[in-house]
Amino acid sequence: MRIRVTPARLIALSLGFAFLYGPIALVILYSFNASRLVTVWGGWSLHWYGALFSNRQLMASAATSLEVALASAAIATVLGVLAALGLDRFGRFRTRGVFAAMLFAPLVLPEVIAGLALLLLFVALGLERGFVTLVIAHATLSLPFVAIIVRARLAAFDRSLEEAARDLGAGPATVFRAVTLPLIGPAVAAGFLLAMTLSLDDLIIASFNSGPGSTTLPMRIYSEVRLGVTPQINAMATLLIAFVGASLLLATLVGGRLPGWSAPSDEGRRS
């Protein structure tokens, strides 16, 4: 049982990755297709990208998506860091179980439930659906992801650094600013990027909670996909993949590892 590459493992890897990446590669390939017919190859062309950028509606909803993503990621990051500190540093407080349950449940809860629940709340509060409700909904959705990434980092670093700072007379606020924050910085940045990506990707919660003036990019794409497959959507999809790929690369460079997924793997390892 030494570590070696056996044929069976090579086959499992090739098939697995072909399955994971084949469909994405096809979308990218067909976005450069000159033909109007989506699945007939008519030579290379950038035509559909041009068409994309002259689509005002699409560009407007892309801008909306970006604004919502930035605002909600900022809120989610602040709250997520605080929640992670609370979970990792405060040991057992009385309602820790309730707090942790509220923090973990949104990770797997079907989005239709979360979307509908939040909408009912906004209606009950008398909040007009629009930009603000979208930001609140997305911040709530991505808060747990930030908390998990940051908590993994908090649990991993050497706590004697904080203790040393305290022994030297630093107050709690100073310790956090001068020691803790720089150490968890990469995880915080990774959490922010993940929160942005989640917000940019969300269709369901946005559909429930957005108003007439705040159609997001996924909502626009969804309504076009329902009408049928077009080369223009291929181009849009390719740009999305490129954009997310770039921010993933950035997050990896900043955070040192793949954001988000280092944390759950740590969780799984310890269970």
Place this chain on the structure above:
Amino acid sequence: MTKAQPPANFEAGLGRWLVLALPYAWLVLFFLAPFALILKVSLSEPELSQPPYAPVFDSWDASVIVDKLRSLSLGAYARLIEDALYLRSYLESAAMAGAATFATLLIGYPLALAIARSPARWRLLLLTLAIAPLWTSSLVRVYAWILILKDEGVLNHALIALGLVTEPLHIFATNWAVLIGIVYAYLPFMALPLYAAIENQDRQLAEAAADLGAGAGGIFWRITLPLSLPGVYAGALMVFIPAVGEFVIPDLLGGSDTLMIGTTLWNDFFVNRDWPAAAAAAVALLALLLGPLLFYERMQMQAGANRR
């Protein structure tokens, strides 16, 4: 602030309280409270839709909804039970999510095993590659399968060109397409905990078994697989729970006979504008998922507890 604290806790009483209060209050307001509301709206008996609800709804633009709330009471649930559509969509959602979870496990396990047993310097790269598709737009990944599975899609073009079939295969707009879509979308969620559970195993156990004469099959069934069961459970929950309530995949890839509770809820809300019915469907879906959710929470808590 200078009071003696346990060494690990650097926050003193007040600061500590403030750090927790903000996310705690946010979650109670925007996560817990909405669930209470779903329950209320789904019941929406006349006396329940009296203040505080009726005035709020009135000030909002939908007096129609208030009428519905007043008239329905337990009607939403009665319909949920009487209407065969709901019952069927529950059963079919659970069956679809179960089948998809099993298929994801069958595909994900060999992949996770191969990654965990590859040379150490490749592992992180391979794992990253297995997870990275999650980072592309989920809508795009569903859309890609329309491109592939349509009657005049990439797959049928290829099959006909290769002479394997003469008539295009009708996969798009069937439950098969939904199954493929769910497996594809959730494979990384399965691969990740499986990888963690396999990679974490003490390899000496397998070596000892081999020394004692166990074959590769025996080692897998009696050591590798049993030891990876926590990963199997975690992966299964991370696929099953969200897949039951999936909306985008059945909506875009499924056909007219595809019934899943997520799409039923969506249509109740956006097409029929029947909020109490949608809320009742959400409550029933939550009830269906309560067991798996509690199990998932317990696993998360244990993971958190074990790290101290």
